[in-house]
Amino acid sequence: MPVLNPRALNPRAPNPRALNADTRHTVTITLNGRPRSGQAHPRLLLSDFLRHELGAHGTRVGCEHGVCGACTVRLDGIAVRACLTLAVQADGRRVDTVEGLAEANQGRMTALQEAFRRHHALQCGFCTAGILMSLSDWLERTPNPTDEELRDMLSGHLCRCTGYAGIVRAVMDVTGQAIPSGESAHV
Amino acid sequence: MKPAPFDYLRPATVADALAALAAGGDDARVIAGGQSLMPMLNMRLVQPRLLIDLGGLSELGTLRAEDGWLTVGAAVTQAQALARPGLTDEVPLLAAALPWVGHVQTRNRGTLCGSVAHADPSAEVPLCLVATGGEVVLRNAGRRRTVAAADFFLGPLTTARAADEIVESLRFPLAAPGSGHAFREMSMRHGDFAIVACAATATAERIGLAVGGVADRPTARSWPLAPGGALPPDLDAHLNAFAWELGGDDDQHASARYRRELVRRIGRTVLEEALSCRS
Known part of the structure; x- marks a missing residue:
């Protein structure tokens, strides 16, 4: 029996220039002043990218819907929720975390x-x-x-x-x- | 609390974004600041196949006052609008309401257009747009159209936007000389969604009250002032009728009866404030 590919159910062809959901993509950020790279599916949150991919565990993960503030980091200098930001959105940008202080x-x-x-x-x-x-x-x-x-x-x-x-x-x-x-x- | 998989597109131009949105149809969603959509993605209430990121498009960064309107592009954050020095003169109601939108940290990424596209019935930016008689500019790959705020919001998280359209910008009428404005809301904690939010406007002839958090969409009424420019003598009766017409429900935050009482009381307070602060 053939394995059912969920994409086969969708008559719309994927956008060829989009980052594919099933592939990990290289994301490079300037973390506390140093360039760091890791791999991320498009759905990976910046908070998880920092912790699991880059090993920067200073940033905490709490509610994961923007309420508790535990994951707040600075993105290009501005305080934002890392759980409401995708890792791919931070690609090429500066991220400062508590370790950098x-x-x-x-x-x-x-x-x-x-x-x-x-x-x-x-x-x-x-x-x-x-x-x-x-x-x-x-x-x-x-x-x-x-x-x-x-x-x-x-x-x-x-x-x-x-x-x-x-x-x-x-x-x-x-x-x-x-x-x-x-x-x-x-x- | 992790999003379901999606493809991610960072388009180079608005035209690219609109073409991708047209091709993606109902399976595509647009993100700018993401402060409403990301929680929905994290909770898997929304599971798009394609996410199109408008955040980096400088074409959508318009924040400009001209010809009687303040135009706010899709990439303009709430923090950027709040930091605009002229905002308190241009759209004083918006200047009064923006500090109530989420928190400093979410306003740093959240956009005004995103809040309007999301259409939470208790959100402040949609309420201000309705209260001031603003407009929503929608654009798809082929055309651009403008919808009055009063016709844009159709229910909770439901708007007149078609699947192939983006909210390209908002248009707030610049405050007329001699008009007055006031905003107040009640929530469990500062930054929470409003149980009741009230926005008032006053001119030489009329007072207007828009209420969020009670009906399924922001809703406005206006009444003529009494001779001599005083509040209508039967204002309490008007407010009571309005509070019942809004038809709020009991929920875990407040009873319908409490909401009606807040509409009557906060409504009167903001109307008095708007009338007294007319320049």
């Missing part, structure tokens, strides 16, 4: 990461990579955020440990602003 800082944690540690802005750490990548982009454009602006931006990330208070304190500290009153004495 210290790598670009002589191997030491950045001031933002140090502030996170100091203010207990993380507990289990699952959401932290995404939040750091969002902040590293956002603070460049919003260097002195208000508490309200910061919490609005953080609404794009789910953290189940900290209640966000430590994260707000860390960002206020690293941006040289007053730490919200009544919350500074105790972490």
Whole structure:
């Protein structure tokens, strides 16, 4: 009995210039400043490409539909959801992940990461990579955020440990602003 | 939570994309920012055979105000529109509503045209398009046509777009001098889909209210102002009738009764705000 090819059921011929669904294609990105290549089916998410193909496990995978923010990376400098981006869409572009923060800082944690540690802005750490990548982009454009602006931006990330208070304190500290009153004495 | 297999095409021109869409028919889908379509792909609610990526096409990057309209091309992200310095003067309602669309991180990729093509009944951009009397420009391989926003949305995730067409651009009327605008919504958490979203417009003669999240599509009504430019004395009765006409259902987020109450209350609030902020 012949093996049924699902494409045989479709009378439409595949587009000859499209990347074929059943073939792995070479995707090359600049990951944290270094060119890296891997293979990807068109349906492979950038989050899975980073983790499974390039071994960059700093980026976490949470909800896989754009809600939780754990997989946030910077694509050409802009914070985006890696789970809502295809690996083939990132081909030829720059991707920055949490591993790159210290790598670009002589191997030491950045001031933002140090502030996170100091203010207990993380507990289990699952959401932290995404939040750091969002902040590293956002603070460049919003260097002195208000508490309200910061919490609005953080609404794009789910953290189940900290209640966000430590994260707000860390960002206020690293941006040289007053730490919200009544919350500074105790972490 | 991984998409089903599809072929992926990054066309060099819009003409290439339209030819591929015509050949692909119902089995092809267009992606730009992907902030609505990618979750649908990940959850396998949509399983196209061919994905055509408009994201890199500079032809679709138009963001321009001229001849009384703001034109927003298919590749323009919500973040780009929000960062446009003149937006608060050109289409103040859109400037007020865009911060409510998803989150900073999704607005960085999500497009206005994509939100309109997706047609979620609670989405903010379709609501603003209906509230302002905007238009959707559709294009296929052979022609271009313009559909009024009020005629474009047919139901949840259902629009007047044919399978071989893309939403090439949106056209928002530039705010007239002396008009007022206001936007508010209620959601469980900031960035969630709205339970009820209300967009109000006010001119010298009329006030208009568009509501999202209740009916199966964004829906607008308008009423004449009372003599002297005050709110109509029977506004509460109008709002109550409108709230019932919208015909919302109970769901896991809110009851129909709560939705009607939000339409009455938020509706009045935004209408008062729109009237008082007329320039």
